[in-house]
Amino acid sequence: MRVLVIGSGAREHALCVSLAADPAVERLVCAPGNAGIAAVAQIEPVKATDPYAVAALARQVDAELVVIGPEAPLMAGVADMVREEGIPVFGPDAAAARIEGSKSFAKAVMSAARVPTAESRTCDDASQVAAALDLFGAPYVVKADGLAAGKGVVVTDDKAVALAHAEDCGRVVIEEFLDGPEVSLFVISDGTTAVPLLPAQDFKRIGDGDEGPNTGGMGAYTPLAWLPEGCVDQVMRDVVTPTLKDLASRGTPFVGVLYVGLAITTRGPRVIEFNARFGDPETQVVLAMLETPLGGLLCAAATGKLASHPPLQWRDGAAVTVVMASAGYPAGSHSGDVITGADQPGVFHAATARNEAGELVTSGGRVLSVTAVGSDLPAARAEAYEKLERIHFEGAQYRNDIAAKAESNQVAVS
Numbered sequence: 001m002r003v004l005v006i007g008s009g010a011r012e013h014a015l016c017v018s019l020a021a022d023p024a025v026e027r028l029v030c031a032p033g034n035a036g037i038a039a040v041a042q043i044e045p046v047k048a049t050d051p052y053a054v055a056a057l058a059r060q061v062d063a064e065l066v067v068i069g070p071e072a073p074l075m076a077g078v079a080d081m082v083r084e085e086g087i088p089v090f091g092p093d094a095a096a097a098r099i100e101g102s103k104s105f106a107k108a109v110m111s112a113a114r115v116p117t118a119e120s121r122t123c124d125d126a127s128q129v130a131a132a133l134d135l136f137g138a139p140y141v142v143k144a145d146g147l148a149a150g151k152g153v154v155v156t157d158d159k160a161v162a163l164a165h166a167e168d169c170g171r172v173v174i175e176e177f178l179d180g181p182e183v184s185l186f187v188i189s190d191g192t193t194a195v196p197l198l199p200a201q202d203f204k205r206i207g208d209g210d211e212g213p214n215t216g217g218m219g220a221y222t223p224l225a226w227l228p229e230g231c232v233d234q235v236m237r238d239v240v241t242p243t244l245k246d247l248a249s250r251g252t253p254f255v256g257v258l259y260v261g262l263a264i265t266t267r268g269p270r271v272i273e274f275n276a277r278f279g280d281p282e283t284q285v286v287l288a289m290l291e292t293p294l295g296g297l298l299c300a301a302a303t304g305k306l307a308s309h310p311p312l313q314w315r316d317g318a319a320v321t322v323v324m325a326s327a328g329y330p331a332g333s334h335s336g337d338v339i340t341g342a343d344q345p346g347v348f349h350a351a352t353a354r355n356e357a358g359e360l361v362t363s364g365g366r367v368l369s370v371t372a373v374g375s376d377l378p379a380a381r382a383e384a385y386e387k388l389e390r391i392h393f394e395g396a397q398y399r400n401d402i403a404a405k406a407e408s409n410q411v412a413v414s
Contacts, residue, residue: 001295002027004058005041006048006078007069008034010323010350010369011280015067015294016041017348018287022295029061035360036342036349048073051081058087065090065299068256071147071277075101079256088302092276095252099243100259100276103145103173110271113242117271118175118263129166132174133159139177143273144169153214178263178270181411183224184282185232185260187240188297190306191253194240196232198222198289198314200282201406206330208401215330216366219402220282221320221377222289226411227264235260235269243274255301264413284348284371285319320380321371322388322402326351326362327395333365334395341391346371346384362393377407 001024005012013036019025020040031054033043046057049072058066066082068074068091077094091097098105104122109115121132122145133140140162144152154165155177166172186197200222206212239260247254259275287294291313300309327334339352339360348371351364370388374380381403388398405411 001025001299002062002064003029003067003295004061004063004065005030005067005069006046006054006073008032008037008048009069009280010348010366011278011283012069013037013348013350014284014287014369014371015069015278018290018294019067022293024293025295027061029063031057034349035352035354036347049076049078051076051078054078055081055085058082059085063087065295065302067091067298069277071097071100071275074256074276075147088299089255090298090302091256092254093252095250096247096254097276099247099254099274101147103143103273104171106274107173109243109246113246115239115243115271116268118178120173120175122171122173123166124171126163126167129163129172129174133162136174136176141175141177142166142169143173143175145171145173155214178265178272180263180265180413181226182272183227183231183262183264183269184220184279185235185262186278186282186286187236187258187260188301188306189244189254189256189258190301190304191244191248191255192304193306194236194244194258195306195309195312196236196240197286197312199224199227199232200286201411202279202282203399203402206325206397206399208399213330215325217279217281217323218325218399219320219322220285221318221380221403221406222282222285223318224406225377226406226409226413228413231264231269235262239269239271266413280350281321281323281369284321284369288319288346288371288373289315289317291315315373317373317375318377318380319371319373320377320384320403321348321369322384322398323366324368324370324388324391324393324396324398325366326364326393327397329365329397333362335361335363337362337394339367339391339393342368344387344390346373346387347391367393367396377403381407
């Protein structure tokens with residue numbers, strides 16, 4: 001099988017490593033890729049959000065499966081164009097990708113499907129925002145309606161901060177705050193059949209103890225020993241199945257991975273958000289635990305054959321990833337800092353490049369995802385941080401407490 005992966009982040013690096021390990025994948029191409037992905041896949045230049053360019057590249061490399069990683073190409077209709085060429089695609093069309101691209105659309109789907117979620121109001125002006133903030137009270141939850149690369153959400157007790165974020169975003173969704181620990185669940189769908197992967201937990205804030213501003217994610221771990229028994233089955237029944245049915249009824253069946261962001265509240269699981277693609281950095285730990293060949297799984301979803309795919313097989317133990325970010329992130333980032341020690345298994349590249357001297361350098365905010373698998377969570381966590389200590393670049397920042405509460409059994413649904 002010849003596979004083309006679209007994207008250039010740590011998520012795509014993890015996808016490429018797993019696809020390269022699948023004996024059925026005979027050729028692997030990634031576009032535009034990054035310095036780390038180049039070690040496992042052929043790199044081709046392309047503008048990922050250009051449907052015509054991606055479709056032309058898919059024809060050029062004779063792809064039998066196209067896997068679209070980031071959300072922006074999905075919203076731009078890349079999957080639509082490639083499908084028109086008769087090439088199977090793992091990733092929803094632009095209409096179905098609105099489940100991520102528009103928070104208000106996602107809320108409309110959840111309402112129609114009677115999905116348990118936070119109460120919300122969609123606001124277009126300052127007076128509506130102020131009224132919604134007063135209605136729900138603190139902590140205030142303000143979400144940009146459109147794509148924001150994982151950084152469009154503010155959760156704050158400061159009303160002035162909430163108002164300022166809403167003003168910066170334009171159209172926003174204001175929600176009630178959901179208590180309880182958060183969970184990320186990836187669900188593979190062919191539009192009719194859906195299969196859950198291992199649930200994971202990620203860490204959005206930049207600093208230890210969940211301090212500081214939100215980021216695209218600073219680390220993750222799986223599995224979740226504290227998750228109530230039967231929770232995944234409940235989410236599949238009450239959230240995923242009705243959501244996929246509603247999307248299909250709108251003429252936009254969802255083919256790809258539906259990311260279900262959940263709060264495990266005292267009233268049960270509640271949906272925080274949907275995404276239309278694999279999350280980063282949760283993908284790194286979930287795929288590290290997957291024994292089932294990835295190429296066959298994604299191809300089965302892309303071709304409507306998921307119902308006949310064998311049950312998924314998982315490794316024993318646990319996986320942990322810790323993100324190393326560049327100086328100034330998330331407000332900004334620093335590029336060109338030389339990286340050493342990154343040539344270790346399980347180190348996935350997000351924002352890296354090669355300088356004129358051929359050295360590996362930083363090229364953006366979240367630079368590397370340092371991932372390890374261990375016999376249990378403490379072992380995986382220890383190995384991830386040991387790997388991290390061998391990696392160096394100027395101004396590197398990372399959290400020291402990824403999975404620490406889970407390791408000490410301090411995560412619980414109260």
